[in-house]
Amino acid sequence: MSDLETFLDDGPGETWGVVCREGEPRQIFYAREGDAPANRLGAESVGRVTALLPGGGGAFVDLGAGEPFGFLAKGSVAVGQAVRVTVSAEPRGGKGPALTLSGKGEGAPRLLKPGPAVAEWLAQAAPGVEPETGAAAIEAVREAREAALAPGVTAGGLNVAIERTRALVAVDLDFAGVAGRDGGKAREAANRRGLALAARRIALKRWAGLVVIDLIGTAQAPEPVLSAAKTAFADTGVTFGPLSRFGLLQLSLPWRQTPIEEALFGVKGEHARRTRQVDAVRDLRHALETHRSAPWISLIVPDVEVREMAGLVAGLGPRARLVGEATRPPGTYETREG
Template sequence: MSALETFLDETPGEVRGMVVRGGRFERLIIQRESDPPQHRLGARSVGRVTTVDAGLKGAFVDMAAGEPFGFLPLRKSDRVAVGDKVEVEVSAEPREHKGVTLSLIGAGEGEARLLRPGPTVAETLTRLAPGVEPRAGAAAMRASLEAEEEAMAPGALFAHLGVRLMVERTRALVAVDIDHAPTPGRDGRRDKTRANREGLAQAARLIRLKGWGGLVAVDLVGTGHDGAAILAAARAAFGDDPGVAFGPVNRFGVLMVSLPWRETPIEERLRGADGRPSLETRAVDAVRRLGVALADDTATPYLTLRCPPAVAPMAGALAARLGPRARVKADPALTGGVEIDEG
């Protein structure tokens, strides 16, 4: 892979964009046809104020997309009342069963409605990688599956760096643990410095890939760190986003970072309330795998996707958009995965 690549996977029911930098996945953007367009990052709408909560210093806004309503933080100078029409823009997508977070554009007119959709996946890829033409087709579908696998994993081993990384999200914060395996015969202190620098870079990458924000606690290798060097490495890793804030390394060797929330976390997009892949996720994933098989095998008259009966109706409707060679069959013998047969 080149230094910077992008992929655009337009599987029926879902569009995904992937950014790859230096051979590693940096971003995974997912937009589903079932997403309310008013909830996408950057979407602008007219909404009606339903509640003003002085304790939360904000208001809840109905944008004709159902509940939960969007939350609009208010400054002291903002004057809104229940029933007012306001023009708002999504600054953070839904997460943790909460609605979108909004920014106030100004007074609104007319009924609650979408004024302007947020950027498409293709437009987001163009912003993140200007001048890079996205790869599509089977290559993009495979990249999509690989990116999802890494985004859903809790950690990674970077053997060539001697670094093992765990990145886990709790309700309170994101915990990052950087472990280092010393190399015999090498300068241990220098190795630890390198491990922390590389560990910070990979932790920041994985957090971006997962779509996470909030408070991040990074447990560095060793103690007695050079605070200025660690801060420089953290800034290089997490970028120059003005919404990012860094704390000093404490005496326990922990660095605190605050990241802005903007996107729905990948695991919340893909999993249901029970923590398992949702029915929609399973159906789209099955159709994506069928799409790869169809691209790889252009000689067979048609391919049949066998899937669990619960998945088959949704998968069948989506697979029909792949063309006449795609077929779907419910198989009661399958409870989890899918099978693809010739003919």
């Protein structure tokens, strides 16, 4: 029996794909309704060069999806030129997607080929594994979402705190120690475990760029640390920097997907209201799947949000009801049988 499982939740407003290994979420694929298909990883478009950076530092490319424009780091192009490009990294931090030049373009900016759908990403990540759907998928999404948004993870006396700043991803490993065990060996084992946990959570959060890891202890033998780090970050495209005498390990990961918190809530929280609404409808769908004997299940929402949420509930069948409540504060929801 494979230790790999996948889950596909294609619901109103969004689609989630989750890859689990040994029961733990490891990867998230996510598509939000309304996001520009031209900005998604792997999408191919004809774009038009709008501006060049001085000294051959790259070019901004209009993909026909509005601003922010895509960024082409390499390639000899001119302003106004049509180019064929592929998205190599999705938008993040208010910046447009990163692009690679794939050929000459003709005509107006337009999408030529969308990037892989969530189900296709799942199939690439776990070939031959049939994704689970329904209530099991909704539960897997809840678990993966919670883990991805958490600031860290604690396991067996080891605490791994992970924070993303504008410049880098900072990871702090902290270990309480084990009574009666050799301190050096315990720290080495804890660092090895901490690096593995950090790599998994960074992947789940879909973070990348410069990563600085504060290891346990200062006097570190480089060989075991780098060996553990290479194992933890295998198959990520990682580039390792130095291990400092202060116990800091530096590495760099290539950006590919929009960070999950930005995909859900937006860079400045502009999607937060809609995300809460979609979350509430997901809870309704889970109730419909797990309480099949109930003749109908109602989602109670604020009166002022009924109109916004009607489209999310409309396709869930006759057992799903959307009920407005005048006294309910905005952003609060409840599912009830009947």
